[in-house]
Amino acid sequence: MAHEILTLKSVVKRFGGLTVVNDVSLSIHKGGMFGLMGPNGSGKTTLFNIICGLYKPDRGKIFFDGTRIDGLKPHKVFDLGLTRTFQIPRILQRLTVLDNLLIASEGNPGEGLLGLFLRRGAWRRFEREKEMEAKEVLDLLGLKEYADRRACELSGGQMKLLEIARALMTRPKVILLDEPTAGINPVLATKIYKKIGEIRDELHVTFFIIEHRANLLLRNVDWVYVMCRGRIVAEGEPHDVIKDPVVKETYLGG
Amino acid sequence: MGDPLVYVLDGLAYTGLFGIVAISLNLEYGFTNIANFGKAAFFMVGAYAYAIAAGAGLPQPIPLLLSMIVTAMVGLIACLPALRLREDYLAISLIALGEIIRLIIKNEEWIAGGVWGISAPSLVTITALSHRTYLYLQLALIYGLLLVCYLISQLVAYSPYGRVLRTIREDEVLAYTLGKNVFMYKAQIVALSSAMTGLSGGLYAQYRNFINPFTFDPLMTFTIWIMVILGGPANNTGAILGSFMVEFFERATRMAKDYLSLPVDPNNLRVILIGLLIILMVAYRPQGILKESPVRWRFPLSGYLKHIKLGMNLRRGRGWHMRS
Numbered sequence: 001m002a003h004e005i006l007t008l009k010s011v012v013k014r015f016g017g018l019t020v021v022n023d024v025s026l027s028i029h030k031g032g033m034f035g036l037m038g039p040n041g042s043g044k045t046t047l048f049n050i051i052c053g054l055y056k057p058d059r060g061k062i063f064f065d066g067t068r069i070d071g072l073k074p075h076k077v078f079d080l081g082l083t084r085t086f087q088i089p090r091i092l093q094r095l096t097v098l099d100n101l102l103i104a105s106e107g108n109p110g111e112g113l114l115g116l117f118l119r120r121g122a123w124r125r126f127e128r129e130k131e132m133e134a135k136e137v138l139d140l141l142g143l144k145e146y147a148d149r150r151a152c153e154l155s156g157g158q159m160k161l162l163e164i165a166r167a168l169m170t171r172p173k174v175i176l177l178d179e180p181t182a183g184i185n186p187v188l189a190t191k192i193y194k195k196i197g198e199i200r201d202e203l204h205v206t207f208f209i210i211e212h213r214a215n216l217l218l219r220n221v222d223w224v225y226v227m228c229r230g231r232i233v234a235e236g237e238p239h240d241v242i243k244d245p246v247v248k249e250t251y252l253g254g
Numbered sequence: 255m256g257d258p259l260v261y262v263l264d265g266l267a268y269t270g271l272f273g274i275v276a277i278s279l280n281l282e283y284g285f286t287n288i289a290n291f292g293k294a295a296f297f298m299v300g301a302y303a304y305a306i307a308a309g310a311g312l313p314q315p316i317p318l319l320l321s322m323i324v325t326a327m328v329g330l331i332a333c334l335p336a337l338r339l340r341e342d343y344l345a346i347s348l349i350a351l352g353e354i355i356r357l358i359i360k361n362e363e364w365i366a367g368g369v370w371g372i373s374a375p376s377l378v379t380i381t382a383l384s385h386r387t388y389l390y391l392q393l394a395l396i397y398g399l400l401l402v403c404y405l406i407s408q409l410v411a412y413s414p415y416g417r418v419l420r421t422i423r424e425d426e427v428l429a430y431t432l433g434k435n436v437f438m439y440k441a442q443i444v445a446l447s448s449a450m451t452g453l454s455g456g457l458y459a460q461y462r463n464f465i466n467p468f469t470f471d472p473l474m475t476f477t478i479w480i481m482v483i484l485g486g487p488a489n490n491t492g493a494i495l496g497s498f499m500v501e502f503f504e505r506a507t508r509m510a511k512d513y514l515s516l517p518v519d520p521n522n523l524r525v526i527l528i529g530l531l532i533i534l535m536v537a538y539r540p541q542g543i544l545k546e547s548p549v550r551w552r553f554p555l556s557g558y559l560k561h562i563k564l565g566m567n568l569r570r571g572r573g574w575h576m577r578s
């Protein structure tokens with residue numbers, strides 16, 4: 001059995017009287033591609049927000065690579081090797097596309113005040129390397145020609161791509177993708193998943209992906225969780241989940 | 255009015271002094287979106303720290319260093335609890351804090367003379383100088399330190415560090431999820447910026463030789479803000495330009511009133527003109543006169559040097575960042 005890298009145990013989150021995440025337990029295995037689907041408002045994004053530390057769960061435990069992470073601040077969770085993208089892209093509009101990627105690279109000696117002044121050679125070298133890496137990533141996603149443009153000049157679809165590009169820059173253990181292909185045309189969407197698959201194989205990054213296009217998701221993941229009204233209502237390998245009567249009824253529309 | 259040259263030199267001294275404060279506010283507001291409305295108070299802390307330390311006989315440049323250290327500490331103590339607040343609350347609490355500090359100094363005579371003020375020995379101590387020469391030496395001192403502050407700010411702003419600052423400015427949540435310790439960065443910027451403000455305060459005290467609490471009213475804070483907004487938030491050169499413009503307006507209108515007869519009180523002319531300018535700026539050029547340049551690191555003056563075309567072949571080797 002593969003090593004569990006992310007485990008949720010009976011996680012509960014309420015907003016006022018509304019229980020948005022209700023007793024969710026799941027586990028993600030190292031090197032896998034995991035899917036999360038469910039109707040609008042079922043709590044998927046909220047679950048990601050809890051995992052990455054933006055929300056504190058009301059109950060339950062979360063373990064990441066052997067460390068308990070519920071209650072940790074987002075930057076601590078990131079440091080442990082977990083990164084995410086956002087459903088509505090969070091892009092640094094006034095910065096260049098390249099800067100939007102470089103900001104995600106870890107361990108830049110120039111990001112500390114001391115290193116900035118005392119290790120100028122080191123951080124400039126670091127930046128040069130990362131710049132090359134960033135350009136490769138941009139090339140991958142067809143954004144290379146925009147590298148020096150301000151991010152606000154991109155279209156909605158391109159911003160989605162930029163989010164993914166940024167996530168790839170961080171070289172984390174786990175990437176949570178919140179609807180990576182929303183608003184992107186089907187051809188490109190298929191390409192993105194192909195790319196994600198390649199990255200997984202090459203870099204052994206684990207992916208946990210929220211996706212509304214069921215067929216696309218089911219074709220690409222090893223294991224899928226289905227959420228409905230805050231609960232996990234089904235899980236399994238894609239071909240089993242499609243057959244699940246509960247899923248057919250609640251999600252795929254009977 | 256006496257020697258007109260002295261008047262100009264004095265204006266330049268003020269431009270330099272406030273240029274330092276404007277640069278420091280720019281680090282906070284322009285690059286990091288920390289709305290510090292306590293600048294006059296921190297400037298005052300620096301000035302008083304200098305005056306008290308120098309008055310107690312501490313050898314130079316310890317009083318000036320103390321202005322920086324004390325102000326940085328006061329800045330941190332004042333801002334740290336409030337940094338977790340929304341920016342408008344931060345602004346209000348800092349305005350209030352500034353007034354509290356000022357009123358304490360004003361009313362507690364034992365600290366620094368209360369309303370009578372306190373004298374501050376000059377750093378330029380060579381005797382038997384003409385007034386002009388004295389001013390030139392002061393200008394060298396002030397502009398030398400302005401240059402240091404400018405170079406530091408350029409490095410802080412146009413570097414990986416500056417990229418993090420801008421990320422915090424644009425989207426704090428994103429900065430957090432990308433592993434940046436937002437709170438730590440803000441604390442560092444407040445400390446650095448307050449140290450610069452304190453330095454300027456100390457320089458001001460020794461330049462004027464005398465300070466009292468009336469100089470540091472909240473209006474001074476707004477004047478500094480106007481410099482940054484005019485010159486261009488997130489542009490260090492713009493901050494200095496803004497400082498120059500405000501100072502120029504102030505002096506020009508003060509002189510103009512001797513020559514013009516206007517339907518308005520000439521003392522208000524400056525306020526009216528600057529108000530008009532601000533409205534025009536916000537409407538037509540919200541990014542300020544000089545707009546923000548990209549993060550990528552450049553040698554602080556290379557952009558200008560290139561324009562001047564000194565015929566000097568700027569070392570291209572270190573110029574990966576210099577784009578054609």
Ligand SMILES: Nc1ncnc2c1ncn2[C@@H]1O[C@H](COP(=O)(O)OP(=O)(O)OP(=O)(O)O)[C@@H](O)[C@H]1O
Nearest residue numbers: 015018020038039040041042043044045046047087
């Ligand atoms: N901060 C919040 N405060 C109050 N309610 C919230 C908050 N965040 C989310 N909700 C509510 O929680 C429910 C689940 O929202 P969530 O965004 O997690 O759904 P989702 O599964 O991601 O939906 P979608 O597919 O539309 O993205 C919704 O009813 C939403 O209104």
Ligand SMILES: [Mg+2]
Nearest residue numbers: 044045046087
């Ligand atoms: Mg969602």
